[in-house]
Amino acid sequence: MNMRGRTILLVLLAGISAPAVAQNDDKREIVVTARSLKDTENDLKACIARGCPPDQDIKATLAHAENQFVEGDYRNARETLAKSLGRNRKHKDEFPIEVSDLLRANGNVAIHLGEADIYRLSVLDMRDTLKGALKPDDFRVFGAEIEVADSRMKLGYYDEASAKYLQLEKQALAKGLPQVAAIARVRDLSLRVQRAETEKTEFRKKEAVEAIDAFLLQPREGAEQFKIVAEVLKSRMDRNNGNSETTDKLIARYAALGGTDRPLLLHSKPIEMNEAQAARAAAGGSDLNRIGTQVVEKRWVDIGFWIGADGKVDEPEILRSQGDTKWTDVVLKAIKTRIYAPLKAEKDGTSPGIYAIERYSLTAQYEDDVTGTRIRQRSPVAKIERIDLTS
Numbered sequence: 001m002n003m004r005g006r007t008i009l010l011v012l013l014a015g016i017s018a019p020a021v022a023q024n025d026d027k028r029e030i031v032v033t034a035r036s037l038k039d040t041e042n043d044l045k046a047c048i049a050r051g052c053p054p055d056q057d058i059k060a061t062l063a064h065a066e067n068q069f070v071e072g073d074y075r076n077a078r079e080t081l082a083k084s085l086g087r088n089r090k091h092k093d094e095f096p097i098e099v100s101d102l103l104r105a106n107g108n109v110a111i112h113l114g115e116a117d118i119y120r121l122s123v124l125d126m127r128d129t130l131k132g133a134l135k136p137d138d139f140r141v142f143g144a145e146i147e148v149a150d151s152r153m154k155l156g157y158y159d160e161a162s163a164k165y166l167q168l169e170k171q172a173l174a175k176g177l178p179q180v181a182a183i184a185r186v187r188d189l190s191l192r193v194q195r196a197e198t199e200k201t202e203f204r205k206k207e208a209v210e211a212i213d214a215f216l217l218q219p220r221e222g223a224e225q226f227k228i229v230a231e232v233l234k235s236r237m238d239r240n241n242g243n244s245e246t247t248d249k250l251i252a253r254y255a256a257l258g259g260t261d262r263p264l265l266l267h268s269k270p271i272e273m274n275e276a277q278a279a280r281a282a283a284g285g286s287d288l289n290r291i292g293t294q295v296v297e298k299r300w301v302d303i304g305f306w307i308g309a310d311g312k313v314d315e316p317e318i319l320r321s322q323g324d325t326k327w328t329d330v331v332l333k334a335i336k337t338r339i340y341a342p343l344k345a346e347k348d349g350t351s352p353g354i355y356a357i358e359r360y361s362l363t364a365q366y367e368d369d370v371t372g373t374r375i376r377q378r379s380p381v382a383k384i385e386r387i388d389l390t391s
Contacts, residue, residue, distance in 0.1 A: 037071055040064035044080070054091040058084060058098040059219050062105055070359075070389065072300055072322045074113050081106040096133035100126045100144070112385045114363040114378065116155055123151040137175040142168065146184055162188050167384075172330050173220075182223035185215060186230060193233050197240060197270050209237055219307065232266055247339060251311060259344035263307050263354055269337040271384055273330045296382055299323040299362035302389060303335065309351030311340035319357065327362050331384060357389045 042188040044060040052060070061084035068077035084102055092099040107122030134141050145168050153161035165188035171306075172181035192208040215230045235246035247267050254260055300323070306317035316335045318325060335358075345351040363385055364378040 002093040010036060035063065035067070037064075037067045040067045048087075052155070054088045054095050055098045055234060058088055058095070061088075062101065065105060069109055069112075070082065072298065072320075074109060074361075078106070078109045078113060078115075078118075081328050092129045093133060094131050097140075100129045104147070108387070111154070112300075112361045112363055112387075114365045114383075116365040120155065123148055137177065139177060139180055142172055142175075142177065142180045142184075146187060147178075149177075149184075149187065153194075158191060158195055162191055162203045165191070176221035178220045179226070182220045182226035183207050186226055186233070189215060189230060189233050193237060194270070196237065205237070205241070209234070212237070228264075232264075236267050239270075249344065251339070254311075257311070257340040259351070262342050263343070263356070264341040265338060266311070266341055267339040269334055271330050271334045272391060273327075273382070273384065295324070296362050296378060297323075298325065301325055301329070301360050302357055303330075303331065303360060304355060304357045305335060306353045306355050307340050307343070308353045309343050309345070311342050313338045313340070314353075322360075327382075327384075328360065331360050355390070359387045359389050361385045361387075 038116050040060070040063045044057075044064045047057055047060040061080060065077045065080040065084075068074075068080060081102065085106060088099060088102065096369070103122045103126035107119045107126070110116075110118035110122060127141075127148050130138075130141050130144045146165070149164040149168065151163045152158075152164065165184045168184040169181045169188075172178070174183060189208070189212055192204070192211050196204040196208040212230050214235045216227065216234070219227050223386060231246070231250060235250055236247045238244070250266050254264070301321040302319045303316050304319045306314040308314060313335060318328065318332075321328075342352050361384070362382055364380075364382045366376045367379050368376055
């Protein structure tokens, strides 16, 4: 598998954050370079006007939609992507990778808007586009299938997601793709840990720990490097249960190796919210119980924080925002609990750390059957979506 293939697969791993940052001589100042929103808008308009090839059209579309998203203009970003799909979807046989990238972006923006159906269909269309153009054993097809399972997990269909991860593991092993099989397996382990943290039952905790231990006892030949992901998940479970020993051992191991080149998240408490809202929705009865009361339109923040040489997080801060930010208390609280592996020092022996920027959006899924009418309503259970903006 070439380097690009490894990179595509690695982004599917759970628990690993890998931002990079430009730094100047004082080693603490952030240098941001990007084309302006006006520039990318003009580039896209010029491309369309001259009838540029589909791959160039899609490249210009993605650049402009990304800028619109970063500026918090989610709806126009979605419109930009939807229009490009209207122009370019028919070229999927000739440009399957580019069209799949366009569909993936469309889904990612849609979920931040609460458009669960658009997100679900975009992920499936992305998968089908790649399946229709590539060989069945191509790692990109398996990667797309893993993204389908990820989407089921994100939408709350945990049993379905788990079954698909395990099915993909078996299929990948049969095709001689041990790394892909390991990725599918650790995604399932991550899901089990997530369920243990949210459901807080002894059954889920035991299930997660046993699954992690089984993977650690039988690491996949040819995919031994993924053992670290399971170890991180194990330390996360242990720390949640009041035992920090496994986390401390991981920190010591990486410190002895000289640190990591990029942030490796070892522990973080989950963002906890919506317990009251979820209980009210589950109670049923009056339709009012199932109507969202929290304003989620145009609610986003960019949060910045330093990851120190020792892997500890400095005080996170809100850099930019739109709308009320009271809902971010749970986000800031969760970020403060993060523990990363120690970072590798530079040639002069110093390690200034890395500055990370993450976008958090408050949203709630649209539902058609909230009050028994055909009028779409927001779910009463708000969600927080995250995306890494570190450049």
